[in-house]
Amino acid sequence: MIKLNNNIEDLTTYLKSKGWLGDNESIVTVEKPGEGNMNFTLRITTETRSFIVKQSREYVEKYPQVAAPAERVLTEAKFYEVTETVPSLKAMMPTLVGLDKENNVMVMNDLGNGSDFTYLYQLGKKILEEDLFSVVDFAATLHTSITTDTQDSRISNTKMRALNHEHIFNYPYAVDNGINLDDILPGLQKEANRLKADNVLIAEVKKLGDLYLEDGDILLHGDYFPGSWLATVGGLKIIDPEFCFFGKAEFEIGVMLAHLKMANQFANIIEKAIDRYKSLAELDTSLCYKFMGIELIRRIIGLAQLPLEISLEKRVSLLNEARELIVN
Known part of the structure; x- marks a missing residue:
């Protein structure tokens, strides 16, 4: 399994391999979007847009000593999939952009600084x-x-x-x-x-x-x-x-x-x-x-x-x- 990090070169290689970053698109900045506890989460900014990358691992990100189901991000993605049919719910949540089931990685649109x-x-x-x-x-x-x-x-x-x-x-x-x-x-x-x-x-x-x-x-x-x-x-x-x-x-x-x-x-x-x-x-x-x-x-x-x-x-x-x- 690929373990993501905040290295721009490594992220570029991975995101392009999944088709989530265009051939002529490059990463400008990488940052942590908030103080989440459970997962490894990054905000990726390019010259034209920004998006969120989230990977779940076999432990809680904030408490590595606490084991957690590695595939939990796939369940979160399922939540977005089943609720997107309800406009008022969809309008209040991120939109699922892509899912890498093998590596437990999800890409969502960026809701912006908040x-x-x-x-x-x-x-x-x-x-x-x-x-x-x-x-x-x-x-x-x-x-x-x-x-x-x-x-x-x-x-x-x-x-x-x-x-x-x-x-x-x-x-x-x-x-x-x-x-x-x-x-x-x-x-x-x-x-x-x-x-x-x-x-x-x-x-x-x-x-x-x-x-x-x-x-x-x-x-x-x-x-x-x-x-x-x-x-x-x-x-x-x-x-x-x-x-x-x-x-x-x-x-x-x-x-x-x-x-x-x-x-x-x-x-x-x-x-x-x-x-x-x-x-x-x-x-x-x-x-x-x-x-x-x-x-x-x-x-x-x-x-x-x-x-x-x-x-x-x-x-x-x-x-x-x-x-x-x-x-x-």
Whole structure:
């Protein structure tokens, strides 16, 4: 397998061999387009255009010690293929230009310079209502348009789901998982240990984990949080659906709501987002809240930490709220 790098000469040879770079076209610049965690991703600029090259490898790019399915980019490409039939979805995502299945490489059009919505984790930053509704509307359209009624087969994405399951439902509750949370925020490890010893909570987490692993009837983005929402000159875009699978809407929306909580948004934003979604699609609110609790705990005491600026007191409050949502 070819392992891509950011050397212009090597990239030129590879891209021309695939017909993705013209004979008279040359690369001017190569840069990393964002702070993605999972894959090796480059923005290629020539004299006339720019495009994105993404390669998935047998590990997580940001955490090379974490193994991951090497072929995950092929599943992401499948997501773009099945959603391009829905104009409103297609307009909010990159367009697939080319796919090299042998080397797990995908080429997409460049959405241009933009920034993801992780700025929301900064204290005082608030999401605009129009952006909130765009995010909710995209999810609702996805969930109602790409279903087992409209598709011949499901996207199962079993290996990526297993990876996600481990880091969402198991790893944060492992007694000795190698994370010293006091390095992140002094006092946080004590709170994590309290949850790890909570057998009632652990039993409910397992049930929700089993539910996550069940196949559902609607296509989910699978990792629907501010890092997958991109602000561009062309409006809000949705990227990185490599964790996509046919599952339950409550997981997707629960994850989204958890991040709005951790980003310390206005108190009524959860209700506003749920009301908007339920005006467009069906949702079991109780189950949605349980998955919200799962994501709150996973992000506060798990491996995939966020650039949160909230205090220890606020995090403890969110952990306590999450527990109540899960067990009740």
